[in-house]
Amino acid sequence: MKKFPFKNEIHQLLKKYPTPFYVYDEIGILNSLKKLQNAFSWCEFKEYFAVKATPTPYILKILGKNNCGTDCSSLAELYLSEMVNITGENILFTSNNTPIEEYKKAYELGAIINFDDIGHIDKFIKEVGIPKIASIRYTPKEAFGTEIIGDPVNSKFGMPFNKLLEGYKKMKDIGVKRFGLHAMLVSNTLDEDLIAKNTEIIFKAVNELSNILNIEYEFIDIGGGFGIPYKPDDKELDLHLLSNNIKELYEKHFKEFKPKIFTENGRYITGPHGYLITKVLHIKESYKTYVGVDANMANLMRPGMYGAYHHISVLGKEGNFKKYDVVGSLCENNDKFAIDRELPELEEGDILIIHDAGAHGHSMGFNYNGKLRSAEFIYDGNEFKMIRRAQTLDDYFSTIQGGDIYV
Ligand SMILES: Cc1ncc(COP(=O)(O)O)c(C=O)c1O
Structure with a gap:
C-alpha cells in the first residue's frame, strides 16, 4: 500500500485553496538525497539534481543547502540555479x-x-x-x-x-x-x-x-x-x-x-515525495465508468504521454470496489490518469491523491485547452508553505498581442 503522509494536514489546504494542486514532502526529499549521498560516501561524490524534474526554487534551495548541485539544461534552469545561489x-x-x-x-x-x-x-x-x-x-x-x-x-x-x-x-x-x-x-x-x-x-x-x-x-x-x-x-x-x-x-x-x-x-530525489491532489467533478456511465477529475493531462502528462502508472488513493476511503477510468477534461482521449483502475466507490467531491508526481510532474505541464498550471505547496515538517501560486486567466492571456482582441 502506498501511503499519503498528510492525511490530516491536507484539510487545511483543501479549505483554503481550490484543487488541483501539488504537495511535496520536504523531509522525504532531503532523506532521499542523504540516502544517495551516503550510499556513495566511499568516493568523492556529488549529486547534481536534474532541475527539469522539479524546477521550483524552494526545492532547489533546500537541496543546495545540503551539498547538492544542479544539472541544468536551459537558460531558465541556469537562472533558477543562480536565483538560489547555486x-x-x-x-x-x-x-x-x-x-x-x-x-x-x-x-x-x-x-x-x-x-x-x-x-x-x-x-x-x-x-x-x-x-x-x-x-x-x-x-x-x-x-x-x-x-x-x-x-x-x-x-x-x-x-x-x-x-x-x-x-x-x-x-x-x-x-x-x-x-x-x-x-x-x-x-x-x-x-x-x-x-x-x-x-x-x-x-x-x-x-x-x-x-x-x-x-x-x-x-x-x-x-x-x-x-x-x-x-x-x-x-x-x-x-x-x-x-x-x-x-x-x-x-x-x-x-x-x-x-x-x-x-x-531528478526522479529519485523528488519523485516519491510529490502528490497531485484533485477532486472528483463528475462520474459518467458509458461503455465504462469514467471519473472526471479537476486535474488533467496538462497538470501531469506522464500517464498520457508514456502510459506511465501513477498510483491513486482516495482521501478517507480504502479498499478496491469498482473499476474506473480516471480522466481529465482535455479534448484528447489519452487524457487519462488511470485505465480500469480498481478504486473505492467514488462520488462527486471525493479527493484523489495521485502519487509519485514529484518529478517530471508539474514541470511537464502545459496550457492546452487553456488549462491553467496548478499551485505547489511543501510541508516542511510543521506546516504547508505555498511555493508556487496557481496560474490565473490573466497570466494565461498576458502574452497575447494584437490590437482589438478585447473589443
Ligand atoms: C540529461 C539528463 N540528466 C538527468 C535527467 C534526470 O532523469 P531522472 O529524473 O529520471 O533521474 C534527465 C531526464 O530527462 C536528463 O535528460
Whole structure:
C-alpha cells in the first residue's frame, strides 16, 4: 500500500485553496538525497539534481543547502540555479541542440560545460571562450537503454567514441585543462545490474581516452535515471547494492587516478515525495465508468504521454470496489490518469491523491485547452508553505498581442 503522509494536514489546504494542486514532502526529499549521498560516501561524490524534474526554487534551495548541485539544461534552469545561489562548478550544464546564449550564461556562472556535439565545442570556443572544465556526453553503441530513453543508436543525445576522441583532443589542443566524462543512458530503472553494466562501459572509455590523450579525468557523471517504485508492488532500487557494484568496478578500473563520481538524478530525489491532489467533478456511465477529475493531462502528462502508472488513493476511503477510468477534461482521449483502475466507490467531491508526481510532474505541464498550471505547496515538517501560486486567466492571456482582441 502506498501511503499519503498528510492525511490530516491536507484539510487545511483543501479549505483554503481550490484543487488541483501539488504537495511535496520536504523531509522525504532531503532523506532521499542523504540516502544517495551516503550510499556513495566511499568516493568523492556529488549529486547534481536534474532541475527539469522539479524546477521550483524552494526545492532547489533546500537541496543546495545540503551539498547538492544542479544539472541544468536551459537558460531558465541556469537562472533558477543562480536565483538560489547555486553557481560555479555546482552547476553542470547538460543541454542538447543548444542556443549560444545558453552557453554564454553557463560560462558566466562558471558552470561545468557538458558538450553534446563537436560543432558545439567549435561554436563555444569561437563565441564564448575556453571552458575551465568540460565534459562530453557519451552514448556508447553497446550501452543498455530503457524504454523511455530508447536505444543508443536512435538517441539524439551524446556522441560515439570516435567523436569523443576528436572532441577531447580539440579541447586539449585549445587549452582546456580539466575534463570529465558524462553519460545518461537509462531512465527510471530499478535494475541495479543495468546501471552497473553501463557504468563499466563508461569507466572503460575513460581509461581508453586517458591512455590515448594523456588526460587525467577529474570526474565521471554516470547520469540520472535511478528508478522509483511507481507501482505498489515494485521493488525499491537497492542503492547499497548498486553503489557496491560500482565501487568494485571503480577499484578495478582506476588505479592511477581517482575521478570523482557525479550523478544527476531528478526522479529519485523528488519523485516519491510529490502528490497531485484533485477532486472528483463528475462520474459518467458509458461503455465504462469514467471519473472526471479537476486535474488533467496538462497538470501531469506522464500517464498520457508514456502510459506511465501513477498510483491513486482516495482521501478517507480504502479498499478496491469498482473499476474506473480516471480522466481529465482535455479534448484528447489519452487524457487519462488511470485505465480500469480498481478504486473505492467514488462520488462527486471525493479527493484523489495521485502519487509519485514529484518529478517530471508539474514541470511537464502545459496550457492546452487553456488549462491553467496548478499551485505547489511543501510541508516542511510543521506546516504547508505555498511555493508556487496557481496560474490565473490573466497570466494565461498576458502574452497575447494584437490590437482589438478585447473589443
Ligand atoms: C540529461 C539528463 N540528466 C538527468 C535527467 C534526470 O532523469 P531522472 O529524473 O529520471 O533521474 C534527465 C531526464 O530527462 C536528463 O535528460
